[in-house]
Amino acid sequence: MLEQNMVSEVLQIARAGGAEFTDLFVEDRVNSQLHLLNGAVKDANGGNDFGAGIRALYGTKVIYAFTNDVSRDGLKSIAEAVARAGGFAGVVDSSGAGGLDFRVATPRKLYKVEQHPLESQRLEKLALAKRAAAAAKVGHVKTVDVRYFDWVQKVLIANSDGLWVEDERVYSRLAVNAIAEDGSHRANGGFNPGAGMGLEFFAGDAPEQAGIEAARIANAMLYAGFSPSGTIPVVIGNAFGGVIFHEACGHILETTAIEKNASVFADKIGQKIAHESLSAVDDGTIPGAWGSINVDDEGMASERTVLIENGVLKNYMVDKVGEMKTGYARTGSGRKQDYTYAPASRMRSTFITEGPETPESLLKQVKFGLYAKSMGGGSVTPGTGDYNFTVNEGYIVRDGEICEPVRGAALVGNGARDLMNIVGVAADLAQGQGMCGSVSGSIPTDVGQPHILISEITVGGRA
Amino acid sequence: MKQLSFAQAKQFLLEAAKQKAASIEVFASQNSRTSVQAFQGEVSEFKMSKRMGIGVRALVKGAWGYSYTENLSEPALMRCLDNALENAHLVAPEQFAVLAAHPEPPHIGDLYGEGLSGVTVDRKVAAALELERAAREADPRVVSVAYMSYSDGESEVAIANTEGLDRSYKTNSAFQYVAPLVQENGQSKMGFHVQFSREFESLDPTQTAIEAVRKSIRRLAAKMPKTGKYPVVIENHCMAMLLATYSNIFSAKMVQENKSPLAGKLGTSIGSSLVQLHDDATRPAGMESRPFDDEGYPSQHIQLIENGVLKTFLHNTETAAKDGLKSTGHATRFGYRGTIGIYPSNFYLEAGKQTKAALLEEIGTGLLLTEVHGTHAGVNAITGEFSLQADGFWVEDGNVGHALENFTVAGNFLEMLHNIEAIADDLEFSPMVGGTGAPSVRVKELAIGGT
Numbered sequence: 001m002l003e004q005n006m007v008s009e010v011l012q013i014a015r016a017g018g019a020e021f022t023d024l025f026v027e028d029r030v031n032s033q034l035h036l037l038n039g040a041v042k043d044a045n046g047g048n049d050f051g052a053g054i055r056a057l058y059g060t061k062v063i064y065a066f067t068n069d070v071s072r073d074g075l076k077s078i079a080e081a082v083a084r085a086g087g088f089a090g091v092v093d094s095s096g097a098g099g100l101d102f103r104v105a106t107p108r109k110l111y112k113v114e115q116h117p118l119e120s121q122r123l124e125k126l127a128l129a130k131r132a133a134a135a136a137k138v139g140h141v142k143t144v145d146v147r148y149f150d151w152v153q154k155v156l157i158a159n160s161d162g163l164w165v166e167d168e169r170v171y172s173r174l175a176v177n178a179i180a181e182d183g184s185h186r187a188n189g190g191f192n193p194g195a196g197m198g199l200e201f202f203a204g205d206a207p208e209q210a211g212i213e214a215a216r217i218a219n220a221m222l223y224a225g226f227s228p229s230g231t232i233p234v235v236i237g238n239a240f241g242g243v244i245f246h247e248a249c250g251h252i253l254e255t256t257a258i259e260k261n262a263s264v265f266a267d268k269i270g271q272k273i274a275h276e277s278l279s280a281v282d283d284g285t286i287p288g289a290w291g292s293i294n295v296d297d298e299g300m301a302s303e304r305t306v307l308i309e310n311g312v313l314k315n316y317m318v319d320k321v322g323e324m325k326t327g328y329a330r331t332g333s334g335r336k337q338d339y340t341y342a343p344a345s346r347m348r349s350t351f352i353t354e355g356p357e358t359p360e361s362l363l364k365q366v367k368f369g370l371y372a373k374s375m376g377g378g379s380v381t382p383g384t385g386d387y388n389f390t391v392n393e394g395y396i397v398r399d400g401e402i403c404e405p406v407r408g409a410a411l412v413g414n415g416a417r418d419l420m421n422i423v424g425v426a427a428d429l430a431q432g433q434g435m436c437g438s439v440s441g442s443i444p445t446d447v448g449q450p451h452i453l454i455s456e457i458t459v460g461g462r463a
Numbered sequence: 464m465k466q467l468s469f470a471q472a473k474q475f476l477l478e479a480a481k482q483k484a485a486s487i488e489v490f491a492s493q494n495s496r497t498s499v500q501a502f503q504g505e506v507s508e509f510k511m512s513k514r515m516g517i518g519v520r521a522l523v524k525g526a527w528g529y530s531y532t533e534n535l536s537e538p539a540l541m542r543c544l545d546n547a548l549e550n551a552h553l554v555a556p557e558q559f560a561v562l563a564a565h566p567e568p569p570h571i572g573d574l575y576g577e578g579l580s581g582v583t584v585d586r587k588v589a590a591a592l593e594l595e596r597a598a599r600e601a602d603p604r605v606v607s608v609a610y611m612s613y614s615d616g617e618s619e620v621a622i623a624n625t626e627g628l629d630r631s632y633k634t635n636s637a638f639q640y641v642a643p644l645v646q647e648n649g650q651s652k653m654g655f656h657v658q659f660s661r662e663f664e665s666l667d668p669t670q671t672a673i674e675a676v677r678k679s680i681r682r683l684a685a686k687m688p689k690t691g692k693y694p695v696v697i698e699n700h701c702m703a704m705l706l707a708t709y710s711n712i713f714s715a716k717m718v719q720e721n722k723s724p725l726a727g728k729l730g731t732s733i734g735s736s737l738v739q740l741h742d743d744a745t746r747p748a749g750m751e752s753r754p755f756d757d758e759g760y761p762s763q764h765i766q767l768i769e770n771g772v773l774k775t776f777l778h779n780t781e782t783a784a785k786d787g788l789k790s791t792g793h794a795t796r797f798g799y800r801g802t803i804g805i806y807p808s809n810f811y812l813e814a815g816k817q818t819k820a821a822l823l824e825e826i827g828t829g830l831l832l833t834e835v836h837g838t839h840a841g842v843n844a845i846t847g848e849f850s851l852q853a854d855g856f857w858v859e860d861g862n863v864g865h866a867l868e869n870f871t872v873a874g875n876f877l878e879m880l881h882n883i884e885a886i887a888d889d890l891e892f893s894p895m896v897g898g899t900g901a902p903s904v905r906v907k908e909l910a911i912g913g914t
Binding site: 031034037040041042043045047049050060061062063064070071074081085122123126142145187188226231257260261262264342377378379381382384385389390408409413414458459460461462463 | 800802840913
């Protein structure tokens with residue numbers, strides 16, 4: 001994307017303030033999106049994000065500047081700005097004269113894209129979205145929203161240690177929202193499958209399946225009564241159900257929280273923090289996965305990081321600054337939304353691994369409780385681990401049987417405590433796709449799990 | 464490739480469109496920001512930026528096509544224009560889609576004070592350090608000031624179209640935010656406080672820090688409430704959060720797309736007769752104030768709910784034309800990367816006459832609700848229902864008692880508007896929710912989920 005001599009010069013200028021380390025992140029991203037309402041195209045948009053950021057580390061102090069002017073002059077001006085901001089203007093770079101001798105690292109490609117979005121026609125993308133929209137028009141569904149997204153992010157990461165990595169990341173996604181109506185009854189259902197793939201992700205009847213799933217939830221919830229409130233056992237469905245682990249636990253295992261002593265899991269490596277039936281992984285290496293990355297945004301190859309094994313805390317998710325501050329080795333977890341953010345330790349595909357149970361055997365253990373079949377999003381307060389998330393499709397469980405549907409349930413709890421309450425894990429692991437927002441912006445992450453049983457959790461409803 | 468300036472790029476696109484006999488709108492924005500974070504007495508992150516880009520909206524046979532670029536070289540701008548024209552061919556035509564040279568915008572107060580231009584980087588760093596120090600030292604129960612920042616910036620928005628409209632405005636803003644983590648008897652709590660201003664001198668880091676610590680500490684020694692239905696006083700910032708979350712139901716676009724529970728309710732009572740709901744993009748010093756909206760239409764003050772009766776929705780020119788009305792000036796596109804939608808500006812519930820203490824006295828026994836979490840997931844804007852993690856206090860005999868934790872509050876926003884029985888005089892605008900404002904309100908009852 002850029003010429004090495006120029007990058008070398010810019011990184012040296014950025015170090016002139018006395019920084020121990022500098023890196024450059026250049027991004028050229030092409031986005032494409034369509035929005036359909038009841039099959040008609042409402043919006044067609046796309047564009048080019050193009051910019052660069054320079055980071056300088058003075059100890060663990062981070063200076064970051066970015067610009068859209070990716071010319072030599074534009075980059076020099078932000079390099080000078082980060083040098084000045086170090087507060088040591090005038091210090092001569094002690095690393096000696098001469099340019100950087102870059103080692104060009106070729107990232108290991110986890111997945112080979114078959115049908116590249118930039119080589120595909122708009123009409124082809126539109127046809128996929130229309131198929132999803134048509135498939136969702138079943139039962140009482142009156143309104144269908146479909147959004148199609150793809151983007152191709154080309155990045156260059158170069159640093160003052162001589163690392164030079166270029167990579168291309170490809171993402172495709174459909175988001176279907178179906179609204180069912182009958183008289184005064186209204187309910188909606190959503191399904192948003194995505195992958196780190198090209199249009200081959202939508203092969204076969206994948207668009208129809210997305211539409212059918214959104215409509216299924218809307219129809220299932222149309223006449224549902226209100227969820228009960230109270231502290232009861234809950235069986236959570238697989239795939240996107242993993243959002244509970246993501247919120248309750250994932251965020252506070254990022255060094256971004258650990259390094260600030262803002263995590264209940266700080267200094268707990270090697271200790272039992274969860275029920276022994278629980279093991280969990282953050283994996284950035286699943287080929288074609290929504291949360292996978294060949295290299296992180298600091299140029300390090302991504303890894304499979306075991307977080308919890310049989311209830312014992314094994315690792316945190318660590319970026320470069322996190323490693324400097326906590327002493328734990330980097331895990332290829334330095335991620336960010338785009339060139340406008342400095343990287344931070346973030347999740348990739350985070351999931352609970354399989355256990356010995358089945359969904360049925362978990363339900364059998366519940367006398368009265370909730371089956372949270374499909375989940376919505378949630379959030380967590382990092383310092384305390386208090387979290388919440390929403391049940392999009394829920395059912396009452398009585399004597400081990402799934403009974404009537406209920407709407408409007410929220411699950412709230414505390415990460416540290418509820419991990420002890422995950423008492424049963426099934427063997428039907430699947431992943432769901434989300435956009436995770438945190439200190440370094442919004443990034444694609446998978447959340448995943450098999451069906452799990454939580455012995456007790458606070459359920460909020462209206463009944 | 465040589466990058467054009469902001470103004471050159473705009474001119475280049477308008478001329479290129481003229482040559483192609485195309486109707487387009489150019490939306491350009493640029494902003495520069497500085498932000499500083501501190502941790503344990505030292506700067507931990509310092510960030511500065513300049514970002515600009517251009518969005519093109521092309522009107523081809525009644526259909527809008529969009530494209531944008533942050534690469535302002537001539538070939539990239541041409542590609543952007545062509546992509547917008549091609550995208551329009553995919554889109555279903557809208558009968559009322561038009562480009563126009565809208566009426567002159569009103570003159571509204573100074574959105575770009577002199578208050579930031581002369582402030583040195585050193586003073587910004589000092590403000591961040593003071594914010595962190597003051598929070599850390601305010602109370603021995605503060606264990607960490609994990610999340611805080613000082614940030615400021617200025618931005619310019621320019622809109623021009625091939626019908627001759629060409630206008631722009633500049634704004635500046637400064638924010639400080641701090642969230643101290645406090646601990647006592649094994650319980651951890653984290654509250655926060657934010658201050659927004661257009662004048663550096665009016666930010667008070669020490670005061671903001673003390674307020675954030677107060678809001679964190681008051682949450683300690685919390686207990687779970689018993690599940691049940693209780694009368695509730697919703698504190699002003701929490702009410703603003705709920706209002707902001709549901710603002711979308713007032714969008715004419717949502718109504719016309721059959722996604723709002725307010726469809727068909729114009730002219731009917733949708734709330735208690737105490738409810739007066741406004742949107743005022745011309746409010747002096749308002750966080751979301753602007754002379755015109757994102758298609759260049761003049762800003763105005765409108766009242767959406769009058770004595771509980773729904774008077775109007777929020778419109779852009781297209782939704783208004785569809786209903787035979789004039790735009791209310793609420794076209795919003797979240798920068799050049801977005802497409803035109805409808806959002807409120809300074810959106811607020813009018814203050815009442817009673818004090819918050821009087822409202823608490825009236826409920827006797829119940830809850831004071833101070834915060835709700837996870838509104839991106841726990842509310843349903845299609846049905847009006849919500850079930851949210853909340854923070855608050857137990858109220859006994861009108862007095863605020865111990866803190867509550869690990870509970871949910873559930874209801875339906877529209878039912879809640881009907882159930883507002885009293886409104887306090889403490890209207891405040893909340894920088895955390897885009898300038899939405901509310902006073903504290905007393906609600907007949909809400910469902911609380913606890914033990």
